[in-house]
Structures are given as structure tokens and as C-alpha cells.
Amino acid sequence: MYLPDNITILGAGRTGLSCIKFLADRVRQLELVDEKISSEKLSQLVEQYPNVSVLGHIEEANLKLTDLIILSPGINPNREELDMFKDKCIGDVELFLRFVDKPVVAITGTNGKSTVVTLVGEVLRQAGINVGVGGNLGTPCIELLSNKYDIYVLELSSFQLELIDSVSAEVACILNITPDHLERHLTMENYINIKRKIYKNTKHFVFNRDDELTNIPSAAKDANSFGLSTVFDSYSSGLSADHRFLMLGTERVLETDKLQILGMHNWSNLLAVITICSNFQVPLDIVRDTLVNFKGLPNRCQIVKKENGVVWINDSKATNVSSTKASIKGVANQRRSIILFLGGLSKGQQFFELQDPLSKYVKLIILFGRDAKLIAEQIQHDEMLFVADLGDGIKHAEEFATKEDIVLFAPGCSSFDMFNDYVDRGNQFTQLVQER
Numbered sequence: 001m002y003l004p005d006n007i008t009i010l011g012a013g014r015t016g017l018s019c020i021k022f023l024a025d026r027v028r029q030l031e032l033v034d035e036k037i038s039s040e041k042l043s044q045l046v047e048q049y050p051n052v053s054v055l056g057h058i059e060e061a062n063l064k065l066t067d068l069i070i071l072s073p074g075i076n077p078n079r080e081e082l083d084m085f086k087d088k089c090i091g092d093v094e095l096f097l098r099f100v101d102k103p104v105v106a107i108t109g110t111n112g113k114s115t116v117v118t119l120v121g122e123v124l125r126q127a128g129i130n131v132g133v134g135g136n137l138g139t140p141c142i143e144l145l146s147n148k149y150d151i152y153v154l155e156l157s158s159f160q161l162e163l164i165d166s167v168s169a170e171v172a173c174i175l176n177i178t179p180d181h182l183e184r185h186l187t188m189e190n191y192i193n194i195k196r197k198i199y200k201n202t203k204h205f206v207f208n209r210d211d212e213l214t215n216i217p218s219a220a221k222d223a224n225s226f227g228l229s230t231v232f233d234s235y236s237s238g239l240s241a242d243h244r245f246l247m248l249g250t251e252r253v254l255e256t257d258k259l260q261i262l263g264m265h266n267w268s269n270l271l272a273v274i275t276i277c278s279n280f281q282v283p284l285d286i287v288r289d290t291l292v293n294f295k296g297l298p299n300r301c302q303i304v305k306k307e308n309g310v311v312w313i314n315d316s317k318a319t320n321v322s323s324t325k326a327s328i329k330g331v332a333n334q335r336r337s338i339i340l341f342l343g344g345l346s347k348g349q350q351f352f353e354l355q356d357p358l359s360k361y362v363k364l365i366i367l368f369g370r371d372a373k374l375i376a377e378q379i380q381h382d383e384m385l386f387v388a389d390l391g392d393g394i395k396h397a398e399e400f401a402t403k404e405d406i407v408l409f410a411p412g413c414s415s416f417d418m419f420n421d422y423v424d425r426g427n428q429f430t431q432l433v434q435e436r
């Protein structure tokens with residue numbers, strides 16, 4: 001595969017480092033720019049890659065002369081400094097696609113990506129396929145190229161899809177689209193268009209019947225769907241009429257009450273897995289066993305404590321309004337029994353969209369983080385409490401909770417105001433709850 005002589009990589013996080021490692025012996029001149037790099041990390045990189053120029057400011061980079069600029073997903077391609085060089089900018093996924101010579105299953109969506117990608121990977125692995133799983137999930141896709149896999153299953157974020165022309169996937173799936181990351185993508189229309197790029201030149205489409213924004217292009221031929229309704233097409237998935245079974249066409253795959261993960265949003269995720277895997281003719285008993293044994297990923301609707309009849313749930317990965325909504329509905333029982341933690345960086349979202357589930361299921365809202373006041377202005381509730389930190393909130397939740405209540409940590413915001421990321425936030429919540 002042809003690579004130009006001069007390449008500049010922006011960002012020295014997981015993505016940037018995977019690119020440097022991959023390109024170090026393949027390219028004559030490499031520059032790596034990171035605007036927040038510590039002096040320690042800088043000297044470590046200089047030692048490790050003596051032929052790479054490691055820089056701390058984008059202005060120091062030779063953007064005029066470089067042939068290709070590889071942007072990390074966290075760097076906004078619409079930055080002023082990049083205006084004149086748009087044609088040279090690609091992302092790590094584009095680089096991966098230029099090198100990969102095996103089928104790619106590409107999955108995006110506002111919520112559920114990590115759950116679905118992990119499970120598709122696991123089902124294919126159980127079916128004896130040598131599968132590489134990565135992307136936004138954590139392992140940068142470039143890193144996957146160091147092993148020879150037969151199939152690649154990739155989670156693609158809107159930040160990654162923004163820089164791609166076409167994935168040309170074997171199977172491409174959009175799980176759902178609701179507002180998120182609008183601070184970067186600015187309009188919903190733009191966000192939708194970016195997500196829908198995943199369908200370009202794909203062989204098999206998988207879409208969500210319950211979300212028309214995921215609908216396939218009208219010219220698409222080979223398309224199957226998933227959704228929380230009955231279905232008769234043999235490669236699409238749905239529910240049995242009595243909601244007791246997840247079905248592939250008219251075949252029962254598994255009983256819903258055997259599942260170990262909470263919420264109907266997860267039924268939807270599992271149905272997506274069933275449809276995606278039907279493209280690879282995986283025997284249904286392998287699909288069934290994998291799904292029934294799945295206990296969920298950390299920080300997603302995870303029960304962290306049951307004490308005095310109160311259940312404490314960590315859903316720190318609920319980083320937007322729609323995931324918080326799904327989370328409330330997923331764990332709710334018939335009365336207002338949820339004590340909900342909400343707060344962080346609100347990303348320009350509309351919190352009044354939570355009003356209906358808040359009124360129906362939530363007895364107390366505990367607000368924390370930078371945008372707590374902004375969120376409170378958009379919702380109405382008779383019991384709202386502002387707290388300075390998680391410890392304070394947990395103390396109040398404990399005092400307020402009575403038997404059969406649920407304390408739900410599903411903040412609906414990103415975490416970077418107070419934590420390193422959602423994992424750090426979830427870990428801190430879990431530790432504080434378990435210590436009490």
C-alpha cells in the first residue's frame with residue numbers, strides 16, 4: 001500500500017500512538033503533535049522514536065509541506081489551523097481501511113455500540129472465527145492490523161466517521177440516532193449525515209425498525225432489520241407477539257427472562273447482534289449461549305450494591321439524554337422509586353426530553369457537576385437536590401432511599417468537568433457506594 005513521504009499525526013493519545021507505531025518504519029518523515037503533552041511523555045516518545053519530530057503546538061508543525069495529516073478523533077477537523085489543509089486530513093480509520101484486506105463489520109449509533117460490538121465479536125469468536133474487535137471501543141483499529149484476523153468488527157464514533165469517505169463494509173449497522181456531540185457537530189442534520197456515512201458502499205445493511213433515522217438508502221438491496229416488534233423475514237430479528245422471546249424471523253432464539261442484562265434497550269441491542277450475525281450463518285445455539293451468558297459491560301447498568309432493599313446501579317456510560325432515558329425505563333418498576341444522579345458537562349443537550357420518565361419513575365434528582373443548574377432550569381420536579389460531589393450525593397441518597405428504591409447513577413452528561421472519563425466517574429461512584 002502506497003504511503004507518502006511526509007506524514008503529520010495530530011494527537012498522542014491511543015490513536016496517535018497506534019499510528020506512530022504502525023508508521024515509524026514505513027514513512028520517511030513523521031511529525032507528532034500533541035498540545036497537552038507532558039514533558040515526561042515527550043521525552044519518552046523522543047527516546048522511543050528518535051526519527052519522529054514530537055511537537056507541542058500545531059503551529060510548529062509543517063502542515064504546508066506534509067503530504068498527509070492524520071487526526072485523532074478528539075481533534076476537531078473544523079479547527080481554523082486546518083482550514084487550508086482539509087484535503088490532506090484523514091482519520092486513523094481511513095488509514096486502517098487502506099490497509100485492511102479482510103471483511104469489516106462496521107457498527108455505529110448514539111447508544112449501545114460497545115455492547116453490540118463486544119457481543120458480535122464474541123459470537124463470531126465462539127463460532128470459531130478469528131475476529132479482531134476495536135475502534136472507539138478502546139483498541140484503535142490500526143493496532144488490530146498487527147494480527148492477521150479473518151474479520152474485523154469495528155465500533156465507529158461520529159468523530160471517526162466524520163473523517164471517512166466510505167467504509168465499504170461487509171456489514172454496516174446504525175443502532176439508533178439521537179442528539180449527542182452537538183457541541184462539535186453543531187446541527188442534528190450534520191450529526192445524522194455523518195453517522196449515515198457508514199452505509200456508503202456496504203454489502204449488507206442492518207437498520208433499526210424502531211428508528212427511522214437509521215433507515216437504509218432507497219437503492220440499497222441487501223438489508224435486514226432489528227426492532228422490538230414481530231417480524232417474518234428470516235434474516236431480520238424481533239420479538240415474539242407475547243414478548244417472551246427474541247426471534248430471528250419466525251425462529252425462537254432465546255427467552256427474554258433468561259437474560260442477565262437489564263432493560264428493553266438491551267433487548268434491542270441483542271436483536272441487533274442477532275441480525276448482524278445472521279449475515280455470517282452462525283448457528284443459533286452459539287448466538288443463544290453467548291447472549292444468555294453475557295453479564296453486561298462495566299459502567300453500563302451495573303448493579304454495584306444491594307442493601308436494606310435498596311439497589312444501587314452504576315450506569316456512568318449514560319453520557320447523553322437518550323441513554324439516561326433508556327436507563328430509567330430499563331430499571332424502573334411501576335412506582336416512583338428511582339433516585340437519579342444527573343450532571344456533568346451537558347453538551348448543549350435538551351434535558352426537558354427527560355421530563356416524562358422523570359415524572360413517572362423518579363422520586364429524587366441529585367444534581368452535580370458543572371452544568372447542574374443549567375439542567376435544573378430545563379426540568380420540573382418537586383424533589384431536586386444540588387450536591388458538591390459524589391460523596392455528598394451518595395450520603396443524601398442513602399438517607400432518602402427506602403426499601404425497594406433504586407439509586408441510579410446515569411448522569412446523561414460527559415464527565416470531563418470532574419473526572420478523567422466515564423470509567424473514572426463510574427469507578428469513583430462504585431467505590432464510594434461500596435465503602436459505605
Ligand code: UMA
Pocket residue numbers: 010011012013014015016033034035036037072073074075076135136137138139140141157158159
Ligand atoms: N489533543 C490535542 N488537541 C486537541 C484535542 C486533543 O492535542 O484539540 C490531544 C490530547 O492532548 C491527547 C490526544 O490528543 O493526548 C487525545 O486524542 P483523542 O481525544 O482523539 O483520544 P484517543 O486517546 O486517541 O482516543 C480516541 C477516542 N477518543 C475520542 O473520541 C475523544 C476514544 O474514544 C477511542 O477509544 C480511541 O480513540 C480508540 O479508537 C473515547 C470517547 O470518548 C472512548 N469517544 C467518544 C464517545 O464514545 O462518545 C466519541
Ligand code: ADP
Pocket residue numbers: 109110111112113114115116175176265266268269299300301315316317318319322323324326327410
Ligand atoms: P456506546 O458505546 O454507544 O456508548 P454502550 O453499549 O456503552 O454504548 O452503552 C452506553 C449507555 O447507553 C448505557 O449505559 C445505556 O444506558 C445506554 N444504552 C445502551 N444501549 C442503548 C440503546 N439501544 N438505546 C438507548 N440507550 C442505550
